[in-house]
Amino acid sequence: MERQITSFIRALRASDVRVSTGEAIDATRAVSVAGYSDRAFLKDALRCTLAKSPEEAVTFDELFDAYFAPRSLNSSSQDQDNQNSEQSDASSEIDPVDLMESGDEAAIASALERAANAVDADDIRFSTQIAYYAQQMVREMGGERIQERLMQAFQQRSEEGDTEAERLIDLRRDLTMRARERVQRSYDIFGKGETEQFRNEFAENKKLSAIELSDMARMKVLVARIAKRLAVKHSRRRRKKNRGQLDVRRTMRANAGVDGVPFNVVWRQKRREKPKIVVICDVSGSVARYVRFLLLLLWSMKDVVPDLHAFAFSNKLVDVDDILEKNKFEDAMDQILRVAGMGSTDYGEAWTNLKSGHEQLIDRRTTIIVLGDGRSNHGNPRTDLFRSFAARAKRTIWLNPEPQPAWGTGDSEIPRYRPYCSSMSQVSTLKDLERAVDDVLSAYA
Known part of the structure; x- marks a missing residue:
């Protein structure tokens, strides 16, 4: 038996x-x-x-x-x-x-x-x-x-x-x-x-650039599982434990009314911040395929990250929150690519638009996630603006679909942005995206 x-x-x-x-x-x-x-x-x-x-x-x-x-x-x-x-x-x-x-x-x-x-x-x-x-x-x-x-x-x-x-x-x-x-x-x-x-x-470790139309149904299921796994991991409430640094003032105040009988010890608890993410996506060329999976993953975790703002650009920066909220995801992505994906890539103009219209979203609680290859067609990269955004934010994460040997070649401005990023890593698979999002949310634990 x-x-x-x-x-x-x-x-x-x-x-x-x-x-x-x-x-x-x-x-x-x-x-x-x-x-x-x-x-x-x-x-x-x-x-x-x-x-x-x-x-x-x-x-x-x-x-x-x-x-x-x-x-x-x-x-x-x-x-x-x-x-x-x-x-x-x-x-x-x-x-x-x-x-x-x-x-x-x-x-x-x-x-x-x-x-x-x-x-x-x-x-x-x-x-x-x-x-x-x-x-x-x-x-x-x-x-x-x-x-x-x-x-x-x-x-x-x-x-x-x-x-x-x-x-x-x-x-x-x-x-x-x-x-x-x-x-x-x-x-x-x-x-x-x-x-x-x-x-x-195999699909989780397959390069996103090689994903075919026949793989999309499986990939959506995998993204949903990853989102659920991350949501369970990062939505757990931390149990208060009697450990850490003693809070003398609160301990004396708590025991003043009972003359210390019984004597209750109060420990200092580190307050857990709620995640706030501003994701900025380059939707030009081959990068658009990676954007699809990152936005799908993040939007599947809205319960964990309700304070989430998404922007897309090839040159002009477009707020795509409403598009994602009001449409089915596939329809929303098609609309995003039509609205923001038609044009010559210009990171400098995108940072300028962010500065003039949306800088107030960035504060000490914000994690900026940039998904792009940093190729700006030899235009002004406006690293001064990017530096100011990074200084205001909690963390700045750059996800680059290109392999590291290609960073800085041709019109790539990645070496000029890299000093102002908390981390910069290559993302080529669904597993890479999961690790990146997990790292972002872990910073708020």
Whole structure:
């Protein structure tokens, strides 16, 4: 029983359902009470202990129906272990032809299960491995003996031999298809989730400049997960603990009315600032693709960063808060690119527009995030204005899509802006954007 539950929990974890060690122990105890006789009751008992959200409940239901097939609940784990131990030595002596011709579905299913366990079919990770594991199962069940009899039938060179060969071919095809179905079930339970995780990890580390239209649906899901992960991390309230520097004045005042009985100690607590972010995005050329993901990530975290202001420019700076608030994100990005993305890049003009119309947004609580390559077509970069913004702000973060060897080459003004930035880093993947936003929000902890 414990092995079945442990294996099922492994399948849940592979499908991105979080199950802690304590929850796994609770699930084992729940099954010991519920038993396997009532499938609906077993499902409810496990769902209560393992699924913690509506999304996880959906995944749980799909995996439960696939893993706990009605046939597997007809006997207990102990009966299955006894059956396996008794038949494991004899499995090699079973003639696969006699087994398949017997029509005994229970015996065939048991033989398939033993073969699947022998070749570790539950370790499958990718759909491309289905054929391999199926072949290994057929071999484990005596496929070579079928092949030998098939060769003997061909060598007879007679009508009876041809009939026997056709019969053996059909039998081997049937056995192979059953083995594939069994491996497909293992893949649906154990491999599909791990494959999805592998694809997600690959997408998170794929260069954003190489993202294709077919990848956008997956990328939106990944951005939403990252936003949720960061929101949970940075929205936790810090618990007050009796540690830090003693506040003598407040301690004396707190105990004056009771003559120090009891004596209450007051510690100085560092006040946590609320995040305030001003993000300024260069939407010219190839940089626009990176802007799409940064704004999507930040706008997915509005609950954590309600004081968020976004600007876009190629030369003239445009306030895009209203566009993002009033439109669906994809429509908003198309509109932003039309309004702010048409023109020759001019960082100097963008800083001038920020100075004249929006400088009041920048204060000691503000983190300025600049996303751009710093290429200003040899115009005046107005580093004097950028220096003044950085001096007013809490931090100034510059995210550059270009690799560092390209900084300062051609019309790049990055070396002139770099001294006034708290940090300047390359962002080329979704993981890079996550680290950058995490670093910004961590500064307010």
